[in-house]
Amino acid sequence: MGIAIPTLCHHHKLEPYGGCRVCSVEVEANGRTMVVAACTYPAEKNVVVRTRSEKLSRIRQALVEMMLAHAPDSETLVALAEEYCADRERFKRNQSFCIHCGLCVRYCTEVKKKNALGFIDRGAKKRICFIPKIAATECWKCRECFPLCPTSRYRLPLF
Numbered sequence: 001m002g003i004a005i006p007t008l009c010h011h012h013k014l015e016p017y018g019g020c021r022v023c024s025v026e027v028e029a030n031g032r033t034m035v036v037a038a039c040t041y042p043a044e045k046n047v048v049v050r051t052r053s054e055k056l057s058r059i060r061q062a063l064v065e066m067m068l069a070h071a072p073d074s075e076t077l078v079a080l081a082e083e084y085c086a087d088r089e090r091f092k093r094n095q096s097f098c099i100h101c102g103l104c105v106r107y108c109t110e111v112k113k114k115n116a117l118g119f120i121d122r123g124a125k126k127r128i129c130f131i132p133k134i135a136a137t138e139c140w141k142c143r144e145c146f147p148l149c150p151t152s153r154y155r156l157p158l159f
């Protein structure tokens, strides 16, 4: 529809993931209003979708503030912080440079079919890890996932 909705984990070659939640929208159906991830919610007839509202701005603002703690200098996050008036210093810095969007892991699995990356642990301890045996033979000649990272300085447009 040509309506811009922010996203950090969507890629046109990958299955919808609903990881970053920055694409949250308000959906009004059957008298109920819900906040859902736009990327994983199927479009339906007779549904009202709000892509911008005060509530959505607050949600996006809080999400961006949390992610900035991991990658405070990410140009993508800084731009979103400006758009949603996010406080770049709200949360204590923990510069892992990973916001768990899963783009690299999913790209390697779904597009390259190499499985050179994976998630390990859960919750606050969750992180991304190369599988050394595969990465050592595949990554040097590929590097396709590198520019997908939202915290990379060399990020390419996703669409």
Ligand code: SF4
Binding pocket: 104, 107, 108, 112, 114, 115, 116, 117, 135, 138, 139, 140, 142, 143, 144, 145, 146
């Ligand atoms: S660079 Fe390595 S981890 Fe990234 S997509 Fe290519 S094979 Fe997978």
